[in-house]
């Protein structure tokens with residue numbers, strides 16, 4: 084009977100799952116099975132928005148080994164305990180299973196792109212997409228679960244990503260607001276998680292053969308909505324952490340059936356990658372809408388479908404010529420198997436939406452392109468007007484700072500009609516000490532709350548969202564209290580009053596636990612006011628200095644607990 088768990092040599096791996104894998108892998112099945120005797124892989128991915136991989140290798144006291152197929156990925160050893168290190172709190176890396184790093188690493192994202200991560204929580208992939216944007220363009224990071232979206236927002240903030248719109252929506256609602264809007268979309272779909280069994284034995288216990296069918300139904304809805312939001316010429320990366328063909332090749336085959344304008348692209352190859360399995364989109368891997376079915380019913384359903392579609396094998400093994408089958412291109416997908424490389428398991432498909440500009444363009448699409456060209460021109464003018472500085476530029480000279488202040492004041496005048504003018508001025512006074520490149524026309528203060536809106540922001544009325552852009556802090560009468568997220572978005576060189584401690588200094592941990600710390604030895608010249616607290620030059624949060632003592636302003640909800 085389907086769904087019954089059986090104890091076996093590897094623990095609680097369901098026999099029905101093993102039977103499916105045997106069918107999928109054929110002669111490789113033995114090697115796959117043996118991989119369950121191997122330990123799981125631990126990985127961390129460097130946040131290149133904050134630190135280069137070279138500097139990270141020099142600084143991090145871990146046993147690191149490069150993950151060969153991910154430029155900024157490393158294996159570490161369990162005893163390194165990187166989740167307890169201050170560099171983790173500084174957002175220098177994300178802890179992620181190595182094969183899960185692959186989707187965001189193969190989706191080419193460039194500064195200025197409009198990017199959507201549709202199923203983003205808790206942010207393992209969104210944080211990498213955001214790091215690649217370098218603060219330019221827009222990252223819409225969405226999750227249907229409100230509690231998981233909160234975790235997503237925190238990770239985006241820890242990573243210092245300033246241009247994210249974090250939403251908690253169903254894909255259909257987003258598709259209404261963002262038709263053909265995004266250059267790049269990641270769909271890391273909710274799935275049956277068969278690639279998680281070694282890492283998380285509870286996932287094996289929760290597995291059921293019905294789950295793949297239910298997930299596939301959801302995945303098909305999600306991927307179709309994603310395609311609606313993709314601009315002509317855009318790229319869509321679909322991924323899962325499961326092996327089941329129903330949730331992988333069959334979802335891609337479904338999309339290709341529904342959308343003639345979508346095509347599969349080759350994914351840059353790594354020797355351990357396995358190709359997608361065209362036969363898994365047909366053969367007797369069949370979809371049952373209502374889940375659990377007895378074997379006879381499955382065969383009957385399969386025969387009905389094979390007859391109707393005319394492209395599946397029947398139970399006697401008759402199948403059409405592969406070379407003539409459009410599903411042959413499913414081999415461009417990538418499968419990661421734990422017996423072929425050092426990753427737990429993943430599936431990836433990179434899809435391109437054909438651009439009518441390369442052939443005949445429809446009227447609507449031509450309008451969209453013109454609108455986007457105009458918006459790009461307007462943006463370029465705006466940057467020129469406000470003298471945008473390059474990323475990574477360390478600090479402003481006094482001369483440039485005073486020039487910038489003039490620009491800020493000019494902009495304040497343009498907002499004179501706003502009731503928030505006085506509050507905006509308080510914010511601007513604080514920003515005199517900040518040299519992070521900012522476009523002043525994107526600063527907003529609403530009811531005392533200050534934000535820096537993303538570049539490609541849009542009307543979002545009606546959408547449930549947690550954050551639009553960077554939360555800068557709160558204006559309280561005539562003073563400004565900078566936020567934790569603002570500290571994380573700054574570089575150590577972008578605030579002119581910094582207290583930087585070495586990670587071995589015991590005060591770092593005390594600061595992260597929320598304690599007041601004595602910094603008289605560093606702040607020798609005395610002084611008062613806001614200090615950006617850093618570990619080895621990388622911001623951790625704020626403190627307020629008075630008499631050589633630093634009052635702790637680290638976000639109370641983010642404190643180190645042990």
Ligand SMILES: C[S@@+](CC[C@H](N)C(=O)[O-])C[C@H]1O[C@@H](n2cnc3c(N)ncnc32)[C@H](O)[C@@H]1O
Nearest residue numbers: 202203204205206207208226227228271272273
């Ligand atoms: C595989 S997880 C995503 C993991 C994430 N990409 C990462 O790397 O950290 C799938 C996510 O999809 C969300 N989800 C489930 N159904 C969804 C839907 N219909 N639309 C959007 N998100 C959905 C789940 O809440 C879950 O957080």
